[in-house]
Amino acid sequence: MSESTTERPQDRIPTGVPGLDTVLHGGLLRRGVYMLQGRPGAGKTILTNQMCFHHAAQGGRVLYATLLAETHERLLFNLEPLSFFDTSRIPEQISYLSAFATLEQGGLKGLVEVLRREARGRQATLLVVDGLVTVEESAQSKRDFKKFIHELQIHANLVGCTILLLTSSSAEPVGPEHTMVDGVIELSDNRVGRQAERELEVKKFRGSSYLRGGHAFQITREGISVLPRIEALLQEPSRSDPCKTERVSTGITQLDKMLHGGLPCASTSVLFGPTGAGKTTFGLHFLDESSKAEPGLHFGFYETPPRLLLKARALGLDLDKKQKQGVVDILWHPPTERLLDGLGHKLLGAVRERGVKRLFIDGVDGFLQSATHPGRISHFLAALTNELRVLGVTTLYTSELQEMYSQEVKLPISGISSLVENIFFLRFVELRSKLHRMLSVVKVRDSDYDSSFLEYRITSRGIELADTFQGAESVLTGDARAVSPPRRKKGLLKKRSR
Incomplete structure (x- = not known):
């Protein structure tokens, strides 16, 4: 018998972002390493901090390490107007760490050591590295960069910590980091004519199904809310069809x-x-x-x-x-x-x-x-x-x-x-130099109906129907013509009576 791959609820880290957990079929997998990428202004920082404050509200601990990003003072200033921001969580449950000096002096090895030490010391269950592109630029080779990500994966597995890596959209279709992480979530801001629409897409998600394709999202005072694409979310109706006959x-x-x-x-x-x-x-x-x-x-x-x-x-x-x-x-x-x-x-x-x-x-x-x-x-x-x-x-x-x-x-x-x-x-029909409104029933699936063309009038008592057009033809063209009833031939009734 093959081992079941169904995730248990405790294996998930809910993001707390409206709609995102629906797209991810429950949230991030615990101990996973995930990449959030997008151009500047796409919403990566808001999305990540929204996850962090939700995680802290659920009893978790967060270490947020920045590399050449905005200062912590400026970061918190920009987050303050958002409803999910809660200063009481800082620094006891959410700690912000500037790690750029460590990277400059100790390289990738020194950065890994600091992240491990600080994460253990703060008992972090969620680790954020904001500025992965800076790590890549500091790596002497692609091999060293992949080794850095591998070291983080080892840490995640040892202590049960989930890791988020924030970076700009890669110039390469598939960078070395994409092949190693457990999931890739991309944010974009697309122009269609003069209109712009923000979109989130899960490019990769190991160990779980998810809703594929792009999903619109919006940024409000409450933070980010994702709107799962209706035709993806409801590929199948949520329940069986009652098929009522009433x-x-x-x-x-x-x-x-x-x-x-x-x-x-x-x-x-x-x-x-x-x-x-x-x-x-x-x-x-x-x-x-x-x-x-x-x-x-x-x-x-x-x-x-x-x-x-x-x-x-x-x-x-x-x-x-x-x-x-x-x-x-x-x-x-x-x-x-x-x-x-x-x-x-x-x-x-x-x-x-x-x-x-x-x-x-x-x-x-x-x-x-x-x-x-x-x-x-x-x-x-x-x-x-x-x-x-x-x-x-x-x-x-x-x-x-x-x-x-x-x-x-x-x-x-x-x-x-x-x-x-x-x-x-509903059609407008002209008959004898007068405009009429006309109703016709074109289709009622699996049921009989009266196919007559009926005039309707809108009065102070509502809609009233009449059979005005029983003696007209070419009604659907909008230019109806009255038709005289056919004359009966002499002797016709006598012949029929025989």
Whole structure:
């Protein structure tokens, strides 16, 4: 029988950095030697100190050795505004050591001896060497540099100490240090057009699986928070699909009849339509059916909560009362510079925390506008949609069509039709020199439905449907034509009666 490689919880050193332990599947491995690399300003110092203060808060001891980095006074001054910084941990649990003079006088051998002695004397369980590039420049050969790292590995194994080595991004694709350490984490700050996005990637991690690829992160007053890429985190949904057969009301009686009872429970629908067609109005009707048993959430990008509530009142919907009762919640995100994965994590967090069962995402295009790499949007939405389904959430997206009148319909997001069970189209239609709004049900997966083209009117009582277009053709082109009913030929009824 082969020995199990599953790590026990005690074999891990949690970093305490939101999202990073998720990427690392639990944290760093105890006794490991890890390299944190990135260009100046990438966030290495903040990330490392955040780990150090969390480690100290958990009862650990830290030795932070600097080599030609900023002075300790300046370092602590820059860390002071961050919420994780705690002066009471210094120097009893976190000690800062300037080791450059030792390196200059005693070389790599002298540096190793000092690090070992100080780490033992302070009973450090986490050792940081900030400025590995200086060690490499001081080494007489690559062999000496590799020997230095090997000596640190021996120390880590003997005393159970985890070691972090901070360095600038290497000019070489793979330096000698990369082959020896147990893991490599790289921080970068990438420009896409005029927008910049910070990214963390685990390049190497011995002894454990991890989430591969780049993951966005942000630096705030709380420090660094990593946003694991949604499609990597949710390659598989977090639980099995309940596959419920119940129906969920849309909030519009006539539409429920067309759907033979409403939307399939825990399904995903998309409502396509041009600007002004009433997409948000349909969504507000859907949310108005929320209850304590089916809490609702509006997740939007364009209209503020006060404007949404004002619109609901004009439609005769009492979302104000439902919001005050905690039955409906509204989360608004202005479509400025947002992180795509940040939006995904905030949405899923709200759904899980509130037990949401009715979700209205007003403007799926807002996700597309937040993606620095638009090519990943279909994978992002697939992972997000699959997770919402298994959480038992009935979701309604809206998506804006650019063409108000056109025989050709271009979907704004490629492949979205394959991700959803139900598709509805809202169109403007001209008939007898008058503009009408028209609804059509295009798709309801694994279910029958009424495929009639129905006009809808937005009134003070909400949305009302009518069968105005039963005697018209070319409706989908936007330029409908009335068709006269066919004349019956003489004697036709007599022939049929025979």
